[in-house]
Amino acid sequence: MDDHGVLLQTAIPGPKSMEILERRNKYVARGISNNCHSFVNRANGALVEDVDGNTYIDFAGAIGTINVGHCHPKVVQAIQEQASQFIHTGFNVMMYESYIDLAERLCELAPGDFAKKAAFFNSGAEAVENAVKLARKYTNRPGVISFTRGFHGRTLMTMTMTSKVKPYKFGFGPFAPEVYKAPYPYVYRRPEGMSEQQYIDMTIEQFEQFLLAEVAPETIAAVVMEPVQGEGGFIVPDLRFVQRVREICSQYGILFVADEIQTGFARTGDYFAINHFGVVPDLMTISKSMGAGVPISGVIGRAEVLDAAAPGEIGGTYAGSPLGCRAALAVLDIIESERLNERAQLIGAKVMGKMNELASIYECVGDVRGLGAMCAMELVKDRQTKAPDKEAVSKIVKAAGERGLLLLSAGLYGNVIRFLMPLTITDEQLETGFQILEEAFAVVYH
Numbered sequence: 001m002d003d004h005g006v007l008l009q010t011a012i013p014g015p016k017s018m019e020i021l022e023r024r025n026k027y028v029a030r031g032i033s034n035n036c037h038s039f040v041n042r043a044n045g046a047l048v049e050d051v052d053g054n055t056y057i058d059f060a061g062a063i064g065t066i067n068v069g070h071c072h073p074k075v076v077q078a079i080q081e082q083a084s085q086f087i088h089t090g091f092n093v094m095m096y097e098s099y100i101d102l103a104e105r106l107c108e109l110a111p112g113d114f115a116k117k118a119a120f121f122n123s124g125a126e127a128v129e130n131a132v133k134l135a136r137k138y139t140n141r142p143g144v145i146s147f148t149r150g151f152h153g154r155t156l157m158t159m160t161m162t163s164k165v166k167p168y169k170f171g172f173g174p175f176a177p178e179v180y181k182a183p184y185p186y187v188y189r190r191p192e193g194m195s196e197q198q199y200i201d202m203t204i205e206q207f208e209q210f211l212l213a214e215v216a217p218e219t220i221a222a223v224v225m226e227p228v229q230g231e232g233g234f235i236v237p238d239l240r241f242v243q244r245v246r247e248i249c250s251q252y253g254i255l256f257v258a259d260e261i262q263t264g265f266a267r268t269g270d271y272f273a274i275n276h277f278g279v280v281p282d283l284m285t286i287s288k289s290m291g292a293g294v295p296i297s298g299v300i301g302r303a304e305v306l307d308a309a310a311p312g313e314i315g316g317t318y319a320g321s322p323l324g325c326r327a328a329l330a331v332l333d334i335i336e337s338e339r340l341n342e343r344a345q346l347i348g349a350k351v352m353g354k355m356n357e358l359a360s361i362y363e364c365v366g367d368v369r370g371l372g373a374m375c376a377m378e379l380v381k382d383r384q385t386k387a388p389d390k391e392a393v394s395k396i397v398k399a400a401g402e403r404g405l406l407l408l409s410a411g412l413y414g415n416v417i418r419f420l421m422p423l424t425i426t427d428e429q430l431e432t433g434f435q436i437l438e439e440a441f442a443v444v445y446h
């Protein structure tokens with residue numbers, strides 16, 4: 001694979017991809033969506049090569065999974081070594097030291113100067129499910145609060161906690177009981193004429209009201225909040241809002257759970273995004289970039305909460321697999337040795353610069369926002385009315401894909417372009433990606 005980036009040998013998707021796509025459509029469930037209709041052959045760093053020999057620059061990073069880049073040599077070495085030693089024993093059957101090493105390192109890294117423990121699972125949803133189980137067991141309360149536009153997964157509980165109805169919930173009810181959805185600030189879409197500060201005051205007041213009008217705080221086990229909403233459109237909440245929610249949680253003995261599944265592992269310029277807000281969560285859920293592509297997730301937090309479940313009450317056959325633990329340990333080494341938190345700040349500044357440039361040319365760019373390298377822009381039909389333009393985003397994603405750039409959309413209205421490129425992307429690759437993004441805008445808004 002050429003280091004510089006895009007190399008197109010065929011139309012996208014190419015003939016080999018088209019052939020496989022036909023079989024995909026025949027044998028694979030329709031409900032699993034595909035952004036891009038090409039099939040991968042190999043991937044390295046920020047580059048992905050398809051089966052027709054076309055090379056793409058990856059600004060989607062496997063939906064935030066590849067902060068350290070595709071097939072980082074240290075990750076590959078760790079999982080190859082692990083695979084040749086033993087692949088799986090089941091942590092319940094025969095333990096392995098890498099699980100303990102990982103728990104120890106994450107407990108040291110996680111915010112809070114109290115005793116912490118960790119438990120590992122397979123997917124993000126599974127981590128959230130277990131955070132809820134532990135919170136309920138510890139508090140002996142049933143209620144869970146999540147937020148509008150939040151995303152926590154596709155299992156019954158996490159789908160219930162998730163906000164976007166279509167496609168995540170529509171037709172899949174009835175949902176799990178005792179889940180309450182509180183408002184979450186969205187400064188860009190605040191009521192007209194309201195200042196940002198007034199709006200934040202209002203959202204804080206709404207949260208307080210919510211605990212009067214919707215559910216008694218004494219019945220709530222956990223508030224589960226994404227420090228920056230991911231699927232919801234990369235919405236960064238105000239510091240005051242997050243701090244006030246934390247304060248209320250402490251006041252009523254509610255556990256504050258930071259869902260760091262998309263925000264964690266250097267994406268925002270810190271190991272965990274919650275650190276930007278000056279609050280300490282009781283629990284954190286982690287996954288995605290934790291394993292650099294090897295499925296693994298976890299719950300970390302107060303030791304007494306992690307210990308609330310008795311032996312056998314949490315876990316799973318593949319939970320915290322040896323391959324996942326070794327990959328995650330390599331990820332932590334890479335973040336440290338390659339200073340990816342600093343790199344995320346730099347990449348974020350460059351992406352913000354490019355988005356601002358596009359906003360100065362194209363009226364359709366309604367908002368640009370981000371925290372570290374977790375950046376996004378929102379496209380609208382009209383800057384005044386802020387009418388979301390989902391179609392334009394779809395066209396830009398498609399036009400970019402055809403030119404060799406993998407892009408992702410997000411947002412309740414599907415009108416957000418979000419950037420999750422590997423933090424190991426080179427400046428040259430980043431520039432090439434930006435050029436394709438500009439071309440895609442030019443094609444759609446000619």
Ligand SMILES: Cc1ncc(COP(=O)(O)O)c(C=O)c1O
Nearest residue numbers: 123124125151152153230261262
């Ligand atoms: C914040 C957040 N929580 C939970 C999940 C669910 O993770 P998974 O798809 O691994 O179940 C996601 C996935 O996008 C996420 O972004």
